[in-house]
Amino acid sequence: MDHKVNYLLRLGDNALILSQQLSQWCGKGPALEEDMALTNVALDLLGQTRMWYEYAAELEGAGRDEDALAYLRDAHEFKNCLLLEQPNGNYADTLVRQFFFDAWHYFLIEALTRSSDARIAAIAEKSLKEVTYHLRRSGDLMVRLGDGTEVSHARTQAAVNELWMYSGEVFAYDAVDEAMVAAGVAPVADELRAQWLAHVGEILAEATLTMPPADAWMQSGGKQGRHSEHLGYILAEMQFLQRAYPGAQW
Amino acid sequence: MKAATAIAAAAPAVRSAADAARTSGATSVTPAKDGRSAAAGHAEQIWAWLGAVPDPEIPVISIVDLGIVRDVRVADDGACDVTITPTYSGCPAMQVIADAITEALHAHGVTTVRLHNQLSPAWTTDWMSDAGKAALRGYGIAPPAQQVIDISGLSAWPAGARSGSAALAAVSRRARSASAPTVACPHCGSTDTEITSQFGSTPCKALYKCLACREPFDYFKCH
Numbered sequence: 315m316d317h318k319v320n321y322l323l324r325l326g327d328n329a330l331i332l333s334q335q336l337s338q339w340c341g342k343g344p345a346l347e348e349d350m351a352l353t354n355v356a357l358d359l360l361g362q363t364r365m366w367y368e369y370a371a372e373l374e375g376a377g378r379d380e381d382a383l384a385y386l387r388d389a390h391e392f393k394n395c396l397l398l399e400q401p402n403g404n405y406a407d408t409l410v411r412q413f414f415f416d417a418w419h420y421f422l423i424e425a426l427t428r429s430s431d432a433r434i435a436a437i438a439e440k441s442l443k444e445v446t447y448h449l450r451r452s453g454d455l456m457v458r459l460g461d462g463t464e465v466s467h468a469r470t471q472a473a474v475n476e477l478w479m480y481s482g483e484v485f486a487y488d489a490v491d492e493a494m495v496a497a498g499v500a501p502v503a504d505e506l507r508a509q510w511l512a513h514v515g516e517i518l519a520e521a522t523l524t525m526p527p528a529d530a531w532m533q534s535g536g537k538q539g540r541h542s543e544h545l546g547y548i549l550a551e552m553q554f555l556q557r558a559y560p561g562a563q564w
Numbered sequence: 565m566k567a568a569t570a571i572a573a574a575a576p577a578v579r580s581a582a583d584a585a586r587t588s589g590a591t592s593v594t595p596a597k598d599g600r601s602a603a604a605g606h607a608e609q610i611w612a613w614l615g616a617v618p619d620p621e622i623p624v625i626s627i628v629d630l631g632i633v634r635d636v637r638v639a640d641d642g643a644c645d646v647t648i649t650p651t652y653s654g655c656p657a658m659q660v661i662a663d664a665i666t667e668a669l670h671a672h673g674v675t676t677v678r679l680h681n682q683l684s685p686a687w688t689t690d691w692m693s694d695a696g697k698a699a700l701r702g703y704g705i706a707p708p709a710q711q712v713i714d715i716s717g718l719s720a721w722p723a724g725a726r727s728g729s730a731a732l733a734a735v736s737r738r739a740r741s742a743s744a745p746t747v748a749c750p751h752c753g754s755t756d757t758e759i760t761s762q763f764g765s766t767p768c769k770a771l772y773k774c775l776a777c778r779e780p781f782d783y784f785k786c787h
Contacts, residue, residue, distance in 0.1 A: 347761035347771070354763040361654025365683070436684035440653055443686065443787055451762050 326366030430498030460521025482532030631691025643676035
């Protein structure tokens with residue numbers, strides 16, 4: 315598969331899987347405001363997914379459209395990072411997963427506005443204000459929960475410790491990422507990682523949370539299609555309708 | 565009323581131009597009376613027709629006042645190209661808006677409507693017209709502040725500082741200080757208001773409450 319198509323699918327898959335996970339909170343959020351916030355973020359991510367898939371499908375030229383990419387690929391063909399398929403868990407788990415992702419997503423999208431690929435730069439420009447809003451909110455909530463009650467602090471710290479090993483995959487570049495860097499399409503990993511660590515470190519400190527060591531061992535494999543069992547369950551629900559009734563339309 | 569009459573009278577002209585082009589294969593444009601090409605005149609009419617298409621979520625404001633319609637071109641054969649830009653990436657109203665544009669122009673006799681989606685430059689609430697802002701306020705929704713209140717927390721920084729540690733510190737500092745701009749209550753006008761929720765019933769709105777008249781209200785976010 316063409317490196318750029320692969321790179322676009324990774325961007326789209328990250329956004330889609332997280333969007334699907336956040337949608338699960340619809341009607342079950344711990345407060346009305348949180349319910350609306352998560353579903354709004356899910357909607358933004360879904361819109362971004364469609365822009366990445368649309369471009370990937372055009373470049374691929376294999377007759378697949380955005381729906382085929384979302385609904386008719388199996389787990390091993392998905393290229394999302396493992397962080398995003400981690401279960402929603404309690405609200406701290408959902409929030410920490412979101413914060414780790416938002417911080418990377420923000421710095422990535424900001425850099426992609428200067429991509430050598432004009433279409434990618436335009437999609438990034440369209441998404442930047444949205445992802446900024448997402449990061450602002452999840453950072454705010456990290457502080458509120460971390461520096462909140464004993465229970466909220468303990469749960470948030472536990473989620474940070476649990477999810478930390480999934481936070482490094484986005485910076486583990488392979489041949490696909492390196493080809494994009496060489497072509498001026500994507501930013502280098504080191505710079506993104508430095509920005510991410512500085513911002514996450516600052517928010518965690520403000521939230522009175524302890525940051526795990528930056529050089530800790532990190533999980534990887536999602537980008538190459540090697541997933542945990544969680545993704546299968548997510549896809550089973552997300553793809554059910556198109557699998558059971560192929561070509562069904564709204 | 566006069567404008568409406570003029571628009572209605574113009575509709576058959578669009579249709580007949582298109583019909584003529586189809587039947588004769590002619591590509592020439594019928595010159596309008598004032599010497600401009602018919603296409604240019606038709607584009608103005610199409611802008612006017614689109615100005616009557618309401619936003620599906622907030623029907624007091626038109627899609628033109630909202631700044632969604634970026635360009636209108638009428639081809640020699642009467643076909644119309646309309647360029648629109650999404651407000652939010654995932655806004656479900658965009659499909660409804662696209663359908664409404666096609667439907668409205670068909671109703672006015674434009675048989676061929678081609679829609680184009682433009683991502684860059686990204687939509688901003690700065691493109692909302694003053695009439696649109698006034699309509700929002702009358703509807704009970706506080707209109708967006710101008711971008712002097714910077715929602716991204718970025719554009720006020722010197723470009724060189726973006727990747728520096730000072731810029732990173734500013735992300736979180738500004739995140740808290742700038743997330744709640746001064747918003748006047750659309751009911752009583754007081755600026756003694758506070759944010760209830762950064763997200764509201766649609767992607768473009770946040771929830772506020774007025775501390776003076778105690779009414780809750782929607783704020784159309786700066787974007």
